[in-house]
Amino acid sequence: MTSTISETREGGAADPPPARRRLPQQGPTLHDELLAALRDYIVEGHLADGARVPERLLCERFGISRTPLREALKVLAAEGLIDLLPNRGARVRELGADELRALFDVMGGLEALAGRLACERINDAELAEIEAVHHEMYRFYLRRDMSGYFRCNQDIHQMIVAAAGNPALEATYASFAGRIRRVRYSANLAKDRDRWGEAMREHEAILDALRRRAGAELSDILFQHLRNKRKAAQAEG
Amino acid sequence: MTSTISETREGGAADPPPARRRLPQQGPTLHDELLAALRDYIVEGHLADGARVPERLLCERFGISRTPLREALKVLAAEGLIDLLPNRGARVRELGADELRALFDVMGGLEALAGRLACERINDAELAEIEAVHHEMYRFYLRRDMSGYFRCNQDIHQMIVAAAGNPALEATYASFAGRIRRVRYSANLAKDRDRWGEAMREHEAILDALRRRAGAELSDILFQHLRNKRKAAQAEG
DNA sequence: CTCGATCAAAATGAATGCAAAACAGCATCA
DNA sequence: TGATGCTGTTTTGCATTCATTTTGATCGAG
Structure with missing residues (x-):
C-alpha cells in the first residue's frame, strides 16, 4: 500500500x-x-x-x-x-443493540442471497477452494486456535459471496461488514464451547448444501447461522 | 415539498x-x-x-x-x-444487461430478507393493510388497468419491507430501487398476458405465506418472484 | 484529403477565504 | 450558590480562487 x-x-x-x-x-x-x-x-x-x-x-x-x-x-x-x-x-x-441487530440481519440476508446465487454458478474448482479452507478451519477448531479459526471463517464467508459473482452484492456486503466490524463483539467462543461446536456443525451443513447446490436450503442455513452468531455475540455483551 | x-x-x-x-x-x-x-x-x-x-x-x-x-x-x-x-x-x-441482472438479484435478496423478517414481526393490522392493497390490485388486474396495478404492486412490496422493521434494510432497499428505477424496463404485461396472470398467482402465494408466517417459504417465493419479474422485463428489452 | 501536432478555452481537483453558527469562559444577578 | 446572559474563540458551511488536466480547434505535413 x-x-x-x-x-x-x-x-x-x-x-x-x-x-x-x-x-x-x-x-x-x-x-x-x-x-x-x-x-x-x-x-x-x-x-x-x-x-x-x-x-x-x-x-x-x-x-x-x-x-x-x-x-x-x-x-x-x-x-x-x-x-x-x-x-x-x-x-x-x-450502534445500539437494536441497530446492531438490524445490521446483522441484513448481513444474514446478504449471505443468504450469496449462498443462493453461489449454488447457481459455483464450479468444482471454487468449491474445492472453499472446502480446503473449511478443513483448515476445522483443524484450527480442533486445536482451539480462535484467531486462526476466525480468519478461515471470514474467508469462507467472503468466498461464498465472491462465488455469487454479483459485484453489487459484493460491494454492499463489504459495506455492511465494515459497519459491523467497528463493534468489538468479541464473540468469545472459547468461553462458550457449545456455540463453537454448533458453529462448526453449521459450517458442515453450509458446505454440504453448497456441494448439493441446494440454493434455498443453503440460504436458510446461512441466515440462521448469522442469527446464531449475533445471538452469541450479544449474549455476552 | x-x-x-x-x-x-x-x-x-x-x-x-x-x-x-x-x-x-x-x-x-x-x-x-x-x-x-x-x-x-x-x-x-x-x-x-x-x-x-x-x-x-x-x-x-x-x-x-x-x-x-x-x-x-x-x-x-x-x-x-x-x-x-x-x-x-x-x-x-x-446499466448493461449483466449489471441490471445483478441489481435485480440483490433486490430479490433484499425482498426475500424482508419477507422473512416481516413474518417474525408483522401484526394482524399490518397484514390486513397489505391484504387490502392486494385486493385492490386484483381488481386492477381484472380491469386490465396496468398503471393502477403497478402502483399497488409497488406499494405491497414496499409495505413488506416496512413490516420487516429494519431501517438499514429499508435504506438499502430504497437505494437499489432507485438505481433500478432509472431503467425503462416497461415490463409490458399487457403484451404478455401469461406473465401477468402468473405474477398475480405469485402474489397470492406471497400473501398466503405471509398469513401463515412462513418466513423461509415466503423468502423463496419473493426471490423467485423478482427473478421472474426481471426475466419478463428483459425478455422484451 | 486525411492524419497528427500545437495551442487556446473550458472543466475539474484542490486550497483558501469569509460569514454564520456553535462552544466555552466569565461576569452578573436572583 | 446556582442559574443566566454576554462575549471572544473555535468550528462549520459555502463561495471563491488557483493550478492542472482535458477538450476542441486550427494549422500544417504527408
Missing part, C-alpha cells in the same frame, strides 16, 4: 505539516485514496464510539485541505459509518 | 441566476436538500444514460456553488447512480 495518503503517527500530535508532497496526481484520485484511508481508519476502530471527528485535526493528520476531507465525510455518512450533525460536525456513529 | 432547492425549469437554459435567496439556513441542511434533489433528478431519468453531468450547469440550475454540488456528486457516485471519472467529470451510470 504505497498510498499518497499516509497517516502521521497517532501519538505525537504536534507535528508540523510534513512538507506536503506535490506529486503530479499520477494515477488514482487523491479523494478516493483519502476516502479509503478514512474509512479504514474508522472501521479499524481508531476513533472511539460517538467521538467527534474534527475536520481540522484530520486535515493535519492526512496533510490535505478541508475540501476533499469534507467530501469524504459526506460519503462515509451516506455509508452509515458516521453521523453528520448540521453545524456540529461529524461523530462516529454509535 | 417546499424545498430551498428548486430546479429552474428545464427548457430555457439561459436564465440568469435567479437572485439566490440568502435565508439563514433555517432547519435542514442545504447540502442534504441538494443531495435529495439531485438524486431525484437523476432517478426520475431527466438525464440520458451515460450523459455527462456538467457541474457548472447544475450549479446554475440549483443556484449554488460547486462545493456542495461536488459533495453531493461524490455521494451519488458512492450510491452507484453515477460514475465519477477522474478529471473527466461525472456521467450517469449505464
Whole structure:
C-alpha cells in the first residue's frame, strides 16, 4: 500500500505539516485514496464510539485541505459509518443493540442471497477452494486456535459471496461488514464451547448444501447461522 | 415539498441566476436538500444514460456553488447512480444487461430478507393493510388497468419491507430501487398476458405465506418472484 | 484529403477565504 | 450558590480562487 495518503503517527500530535508532497496526481484520485484511508481508519476502530471527528485535526493528520476531507465525510455518512450533525460536525456513529441487530440481519440476508446465487454458478474448482479452507478451519477448531479459526471463517464467508459473482452484492456486503466490524463483539467462543461446536456443525451443513447446490436450503442455513452468531455475540455483551 | 432547492425549469437554459435567496439556513441542511434533489433528478431519468453531468450547469440550475454540488456528486457516485471519472467529470451510470441482472438479484435478496423478517414481526393490522392493497390490485388486474396495478404492486412490496422493521434494510432497499428505477424496463404485461396472470398467482402465494408466517417459504417465493419479474422485463428489452 | 501536432478555452481537483453558527469562559444577578 | 446572559474563540458551511488536466480547434505535413 504505497498510498499518497499516509497517516502521521497517532501519538505525537504536534507535528508540523510534513512538507506536503506535490506529486503530479499520477494515477488514482487523491479523494478516493483519502476516502479509503478514512474509512479504514474508522472501521479499524481508531476513533472511539460517538467521538467527534474534527475536520481540522484530520486535515493535519492526512496533510490535505478541508475540501476533499469534507467530501469524504459526506460519503462515509451516506455509508452509515458516521453521523453528520448540521453545524456540529461529524461523530462516529454509535450502534445500539437494536441497530446492531438490524445490521446483522441484513448481513444474514446478504449471505443468504450469496449462498443462493453461489449454488447457481459455483464450479468444482471454487468449491474445492472453499472446502480446503473449511478443513483448515476445522483443524484450527480442533486445536482451539480462535484467531486462526476466525480468519478461515471470514474467508469462507467472503468466498461464498465472491462465488455469487454479483459485484453489487459484493460491494454492499463489504459495506455492511465494515459497519459491523467497528463493534468489538468479541464473540468469545472459547468461553462458550457449545456455540463453537454448533458453529462448526453449521459450517458442515453450509458446505454440504453448497456441494448439493441446494440454493434455498443453503440460504436458510446461512441466515440462521448469522442469527446464531449475533445471538452469541450479544449474549455476552 | 417546499424545498430551498428548486430546479429552474428545464427548457430555457439561459436564465440568469435567479437572485439566490440568502435565508439563514433555517432547519435542514442545504447540502442534504441538494443531495435529495439531485438524486431525484437523476432517478426520475431527466438525464440520458451515460450523459455527462456538467457541474457548472447544475450549479446554475440549483443556484449554488460547486462545493456542495461536488459533495453531493461524490455521494451519488458512492450510491452507484453515477460514475465519477477522474478529471473527466461525472456521467450517469449505464446499466448493461449483466449489471441490471445483478441489481435485480440483490433486490430479490433484499425482498426475500424482508419477507422473512416481516413474518417474525408483522401484526394482524399490518397484514390486513397489505391484504387490502392486494385486493385492490386484483381488481386492477381484472380491469386490465396496468398503471393502477403497478402502483399497488409497488406499494405491497414496499409495505413488506416496512413490516420487516429494519431501517438499514429499508435504506438499502430504497437505494437499489432507485438505481433500478432509472431503467425503462416497461415490463409490458399487457403484451404478455401469461406473465401477468402468473405474477398475480405469485402474489397470492406471497400473501398466503405471509398469513401463515412462513418466513423461509415466503423468502423463496419473493426471490423467485423478482427473478421472474426481471426475466419478463428483459425478455422484451 | 486525411492524419497528427500545437495551442487556446473550458472543466475539474484542490486550497483558501469569509460569514454564520456553535462552544466555552466569565461576569452578573436572583 | 446556582442559574443566566454576554462575549471572544473555535468550528462549520459555502463561495471563491488557483493550478492542472482535458477538450476542441486550427494549422500544417504527408
